[in-house]
Amino acid sequence: MTLLRSALFALALVVVTPPFALIALATFPLPRQLRYAIISGWSRLVVRLARALCGIRWTVEGREHLPAHPAVILAKHQSAWETLAFQEIFPPQVLVLKKELLWIPFFGWGLALMSPIAIDRANGRAALRDIARRGRERLAQGFWVVIFPEGTRVRVGEKRAYRQGGAWLAAQCGVPVVPVAHNAGRLWPRKAFLKRSGNVTVRIGPPIPTAGRDAKQISAAVEAWIEGEQRTL
Secondary structure (H helix, E strand, O other): OHHHHHHHHHHHHHHHHHHHHHHHHHOOOOOHHHHHHHHHHHHHHHHHHHHHHHOEEEEEEOHHHOOOOOOEEEEOOOOOHHHHHHHHHOOOEEEEEEHHHHHOOOHHHHHHOOOOEEEOOOOHHHHHHHHHHHHHHHHHOOOEEEEOOOOOOOOOOOOOOOOOHHHHHHHHHOOOEEEEEEOHHHOOOOOOOOOOOEEEEEEEOOOEOOOOOOHHHHHHHHHHHHHHHHOOO
16 A cells, blocks of 8 residues: 555656646746745645645644744754645745755756755855855845755664754854754655655754854754754654
8 A cells, every 4th residue: 555655646746746847937037935935836735645645644843933033944854755844834945955956857947946045065165155145145035044954864763963054054144043853754764765654743943042152052952952852753
């Protein structure tokens, strides 16, 4: 049954993605926020398809912790699910991501029109400058900034070193950091075709203030909270 459900989900993606890509291209002349509202409909549709076809449901804890104004979200990264579901859960947002993702046919075209902060990871100093400049712009435009501080997807129970770019951006812009833990990798593992039914818990932590703190201190607080919560999920 899991194989059949996963196959139907994959087929559904093949059917719905190309038309949405064409819709995304047609939004090019529109303001950023309106483009986001239209194009993010694809992500919302996909997580609903995952719920209907694969049985992947979700529960959000700590929504009351979200600040009233745009902030930097630093989250665990276990699967593709959270990159889609966050657009359902959080206010309008942009992702900090590797620029190669924008080259993927259909998916990348729509992603490029959602005002992401695409960086060249091989050039660390230039990447930080890009994050600072465009991150400040996006926050001023009313977008939240989502960063996965481990830099890539990790398996359930694993962790990688937390990079400080997101904490540094928040400190530079004077906005709080919102830490997020979840267990999506249990049901939608990284690089896996099979999706399992069940419930994903997304846990939003209290905002971590950045005033008077450097990136190392902020990142350490984020890592401690996320990894502590991961052990309970």
